[in-house]
Amino acid sequence: xxxxxxxxxxxxxxxxxxxxxxxxxxxxxxxxxxxxxxxxxxxxxxxxxxxxxxxxxxxxxxxxxxxxxxxxxxxxxxxxxxxxxxxxxxxxxxxxxxxxxxxxxxxxxxxxxxxxxxxxxxxxxxxxxxxxxxxxxxxxxxxxxxxxxxxxxxxxxxxxxxxxxxxxxxxxxxxxxxxxxxxxxxxxxxxxxxxxxxxxxxxxxxxxxxxxxxxxxxxxxxxxxxxxxxxxxxxxxxxxxxxxxxxxxxxxxxxxxxxxxxxxxxxxxxxxxxx
Amino acid sequence: xxxxxxxxxxxxxxxxxxxxxxxxxxxxxxxxxxxxxxxxxxxxxxxxxxxxxxxxxxxxxxxxxxxxxxxxxxxxxxxxxxxxxxxxxxxxxxxxxxxxxxxxxxxxxxxxxxxxxxxxxxxxxxxxxxxxxxxxxxxxxxxxxxxxxxxxxxxxxxxxxxxxxxxxxxxxxxxxxxxxxxxxxxxxxxxxxxxxxxxxxxxxxxxxxxxxxxxxxxxxxxxxxxxxxxxxxxxxxxxxxxxxxxxxxxxxxxxxxxxxxxxxxxxxxxxxxxxxxxxxxxxxxxxxxxxxxx
Amino acid sequence: xxxxxxxxxxxxxxxxxxxxxxxxxxxxxxxxxxxxxxxxxxxxxxxxxxxxxxxxxxxxxxxxxxxxxxxxxxxxxxxxxxxxxxxxxxxxxxxxxxxxxxxxxxxxxxxxxxxxxxxxxxxxxxxxxxxxxxxxxxxxxxxxxxxxxxxxxxxxxxxxxxxxxxxxxxxxxxxxxxxxxxxxxxxxxxxxxxxxxxxxxxxxxxxxxxxxxxxxxxxxxxxxxxxxxxxxxxxxxxxxxxxxxxxxxxxxxxxxxxxxxxxxxxxxxxxxxxxxxxxxxxxxxxxxxxxxxxxxxxxxxxxxxxxxxxxxxxxxxxxxxxxxxxxxxxxxxxxxxxxxxxxxxxxxxxxxxxxx
Numbered sequence: 001x002x003x004x005x006x007x008x009x010x011x012x013x014x015x016x017x018x019x020x021x022x023x024x025x026x027x028x029x030x031x032x033x034x035x036x037x038x039x040x041x042x043x044x045x046x047x048x049x050x051x052x053x054x055x056x057x058x059x060x061x062x063x064x065x066x067x068x069x070x071x072x073x074x075x076x077x078x079x080x081x082x083x084x085x086x087x088x089x090x091x092x093x094x095x096x097x098x099x100x101x102x103x104x105x106x107x108x109x110x111x112x113x114x115x116x117x118x119x120x121x122x123x124x125x126x127x128x129x130x131x132x133x134x135x136x137x138x139x140x141x142x143x144x145x146x147x148x149x150x151x152x153x154x155x156x157x158x159x160x161x162x163x164x165x166x167x168x169x170x171x172x173x174x175x176x177x178x179x180x181x182x183x184x185x186x187x188x189x190x191x192x193x194x195x196x197x198x199x200x201x202x203x204x205x206x207x208x209x210x211x212x213x214x215x216x217x218x219x220x221x222x223x224x225x226x227x228x229x230x231x232x233x234x235x236x237x238x239x240x241x242x243x244x245x246x247x248x249x250x251x252x253x254x255x256x257x258x259x260x261x262x263x264x265x266x267x268x269x270x271x272x273x274x275x
Numbered sequence: 276x277x278x279x280x281x282x283x284x285x286x287x288x289x290x291x292x293x294x295x296x297x298x299x300x301x302x303x304x305x306x307x308x309x310x311x312x313x314x315x316x317x318x319x320x321x322x323x324x325x326x327x328x329x330x331x332x333x334x335x336x337x338x339x340x341x342x343x344x345x346x347x348x349x350x351x352x353x354x355x356x357x358x359x360x361x362x363x364x365x366x367x368x369x370x371x372x373x374x375x376x377x378x379x380x381x382x383x384x385x386x387x388x389x390x391x392x393x394x395x396x397x398x399x400x401x402x403x404x405x406x407x408x409x410x411x412x413x414x415x416x417x418x419x420x421x422x423x424x425x426x427x428x429x430x431x432x433x434x435x436x437x438x439x440x441x442x443x444x445x446x447x448x449x450x451x452x453x454x455x456x457x458x459x460x461x462x463x464x465x466x467x468x469x470x471x472x473x474x475x476x477x478x479x480x481x482x483x484x485x486x487x488x489x490x491x492x493x494x495x496x497x498x499x500x501x502x503x504x505x506x507x508x509x510x511x512x513x514x515x516x517x518x519x520x521x522x523x524x525x526x527x528x529x530x531x532x533x534x535x536x537x538x539x540x541x542x543x544x545x546x547x548x549x550x551x552x553x554x555x556x557x558x559x560x561x562x563x564x565x566x567x568x569x
Numbered sequence: 570x571x572x573x574x575x576x577x578x579x580x581x582x583x584x585x586x587x588x589x590x591x592x593x594x595x596x597x598x599x600x601x602x603x604x605x606x607x608x609x610x611x612x613x614x615x616x617x618x619x620x621x622x623x624x625x626x627x628x629x630x631x632x633x634x635x636x637x638x639x640x641x642x643x644x645x646x647x648x649x650x651x652x653x654x655x656x657x658x659x660x661x662x663x664x665x666x667x668x669x670x671x672x673x674x675x676x677x678x679x680x681x682x683x684x685x686x687x688x689x690x691x692x693x694x695x696x697x698x699x700x701x702x703x704x705x706x707x708x709x710x711x712x713x714x715x716x717x718x719x720x721x722x723x724x725x726x727x728x729x730x731x732x733x734x735x736x737x738x739x740x741x742x743x744x745x746x747x748x749x750x751x752x753x754x755x756x757x758x759x760x761x762x763x764x765x766x767x768x769x770x771x772x773x774x775x776x777x778x779x780x781x782x783x784x785x786x787x788x789x790x791x792x793x794x795x796x797x798x799x800x801x802x803x804x805x806x807x808x809x810x811x812x813x814x815x816x817x818x819x820x821x822x823x824x825x826x827x828x829x830x831x832x833x834x835x836x837x838x839x840x841x842x843x844x845x846x847x848x849x850x851x852x853x854x855x856x857x858x859x860x861x862x863x864x865x866x867x868x869x870x871x872x873x874x875x876x877x878x879x880x881x882x883x884x885x886x887x888x889x890x891x892x893x894x895x896x897x898x899x900x901x902x903x904x905x906x907x908x909x910x911x912x913x914x915x916x917x918x919x920x921x922x923x924x925x
Contacts, residue, residue, distance in 0.1 A: 174601025541826030
């Protein structure tokens with residue numbers, strides 16, 4: 001059997017998902033008997049362009065990124081979105097709330113705003129056809145392995161379509177929502193083995209929403225924690241801003257998610273604003 | 276220590292002894308001896324159990340077929356008991372992950388088999404009766420054929436054999452050789468229809484219920500067996516009731532998700548009944564008694 | 570079989586002696602309450618616990634259990650053959666302490682489900698290698714309990730030993746011969762005297778008033794109420810609220826549904842097939858290959874669960890499918906409860922006549 005050639009690409013991201021793959025290779029070296037990696041900037045300098053499977057990390061945040069995505073799509077038989085940014089748009093899409101001019105001025109200052117190209121962050125599926133996604137921020141290494149195996153078997157990779165609570169209960173974790181900690185597990189797609197709640201942190205929905213997410217009652221639960229409507233909106237949209245934008249008027253939010261001219265929050269990360 | 280009040284159930288392939296333990300989940304590895312493409316989406320697989328052991332099934336029963344490492348799913352048996360020797364056949368539609376890999380199997384490959392499971396059609400109680408078989412689509416091959424051939428091989432035991440078969444379009448018609456054979460026989464009354472004809476089609480056009488206009492049956496001595504999707508049952512039962520059959524003269528076979536085949540996993544429940552044990556064949560009278568059936 | 574007196578002081582010694590030969594599990598304290606877990610030191614055992622998230626069913630039907638493993642071989646023509654081997658993990662002889670009466674009723678049902686019909690040796694082997702030491706409940710776990718309604722307030726005959734806490738000792742009943750041997754071989758006990766048995770009678774009879782009834786109908790009326798209420802509006806209301814998170818079934822001592830999943834080793838030639846807890850509350854539970862879902866709405870799934878608990882399981886196995894432990898109520902974030910559902914269904918089906 002000839003080994004399929006795979007390649008990794010990154011767009012706007014922290015590269016943490018690729019690092020997770022590097023980590024996986026430390027413990028599961030056998031993976032290299034199954035596939036040949038021809039391009040992986042995190043791990044090697046060689047660059048082969050004859051890949052069949054492309055793993056793409058990061059969201060598309062510039063018009064000029066699109067060309068590169070088209071090229072990958074043209075070469076690869078199979079394109080897999082790697083991690084929340086590529087899969088959902090992820091945290092990068094939080095900026096989509098404001099007009100791009102507003103955001104550029106905020107980040108780069110009045111003088112620098114035209115120096116850098118940018119547009120609304122989007123998942124790569126908004127630009128090219130994506131065959132499979134490995135969700136999460138970062139990805140779960142075992143899910144990555146499982147999906148690679150499914151692809152090698154000639155199967156269509158499939159994600160769990162139930163909420164995270166299933167995995168939490170199987171591990172017999174105490175429910176954070178009943179212990180005073182907000183957790184988005186009930187509306188989030190499972191598959192990470194509930195890693196955050198297991199260590200006491202509420203789920204932030206980095207894997208995207210479960211297909212039957214009950215937003216209305218999730219809001220009710222979060223109100224019970226004393227969260228304001230705005231806080232709840234913020235939690236819902238942290239990783240899923242792009243998805244909520246796509247839902248338009250049906251988005252389960254207390255107010256519109258796009259406010260082009262709203263004031264941007266004060267932050268030490270903002271560029272100093274000249275008067 | 277844990278007593279069981281009922282006798283333990285067994286089938287041809289399970290429970291299986293291994294190293295001092297018995298397992299009801301361990302498949303028997305059968306060999307694919309032949310693969311025939313039937314339509315664009317269906318293939319017929321001939322399988323042989325180790326040592327050519329007879330599957331010992333009833334018409335309408337199913338087996339759990341698996342590819343280890345991929346998964347397991349239920350498939351109705353196509354071969355009648357009368358024609359099952361060392362091999363049996365399954366007709367499988369390429370409709371998902373597992374079935375697309377099954378479609379890549381070649382003669383000589385192995386697959387896992389458990390079963391046969393479920394209650395088939397009680398054909399011994401049909402003896403002496405006129406039998407009307409009305410399958411839609413894939414159901415002609417499995418499980419309807421297992422019953423039809425059983426009747427054909429004991430032809431004098433039964434009265435009329437009426438086969439009403441509907442498919443979506445001519446290219447999806449299954450078992451064209453068999454249809455031609457039945458067409459020629461005097462002791463089989465065959466009617467075929469397609470929903471969407473092509474240029475060459477000269478036969479009936481319309482859904483399966485349109486065929487009922489062409490036939491007359493004796494409601495006192497007819498058993499109807501209809502197999503197809505839920506929507507088909509609604510209309511076919513209306514036709515049959517309209518011809519004077521009572522609900523307990525109408526048999527159907529229900530498709531349900533099945534994970535274990537042995538009445539444990541809960542997936543195939545129709546109300547309180549397990550389709551893998553008490554079904555998948557039920558009379559319409561039985562089906563009326565549970566809300567989730569139709 | 571007889572009643573024995575085990576002094577509370579000697580419980581620790583009993584546990585320690587058992588640990589030499591058995592895996593000992595029981596209720597221990599956790600950050601959120603209690604859970605059944607391995608006991609490494611006798612003082613971890615919290616026999617006076619209220620309830621746990623998961624019932625002890627996890628020791629008989631683990632969350633994930635390997636059913637068989639396989640090795641495959643591909644010959645030079647590309648044809649694949651398999652070697653399959655069932656996995657019966659060496660079940661270490663185990664003693665479970667502190668099983669409440671409701672959970673013992675759950676185990677009674679499990680025994681019927683898995684040992685009857687096609688006998689499931691994966692279950693039976695675990696079950697037979699496990700000693701059950703029951704714990705008499707003298708007070709309700711909390712407000713979610715409705716064991717009295719479901720008739721599970723006294724122990725069914727699945728225990729090897731059953732303990733009732735008295736002032737300075739436990740009254741221990743032996744349910745099986747092996748249970749009696751377990752007790753007599755590992756700790757000093759005295760036969761209960763007439764006075765002790767009288768005292769036990771008082772303790773047991775005085776516990777009843779402490780438990781409240783929560784249902785408006787009796788357990789035996791529930792199946793007919795559910796039949797009547799199959800098309801009730803209530804199910805839509807509950808479906809609207811339901812998070813479809815499966816928590817209610819995962820924590821339920823009588824839920825036994827499972828999914829079957831295959832996994833490959835990294836070499837892509839060997840692998841295993843396992844069963845994993847599944848839930849009828851999840852979307853894909855009744856989905857078939859063609860895409861038809863026999864329980865497409867959350868309302869139909871919530872109804873199916875309540876029908877199973879109150880009616881279907883009784884029809885199939887002769888035992889009511891709900892033991893009144895209250896775990897689903899504690900786990901549900903949107904307050905869908907069995908007593909609430911039964912009572913609301915009763916109200917919908919039997920509206921109060923309007924007063925003139």
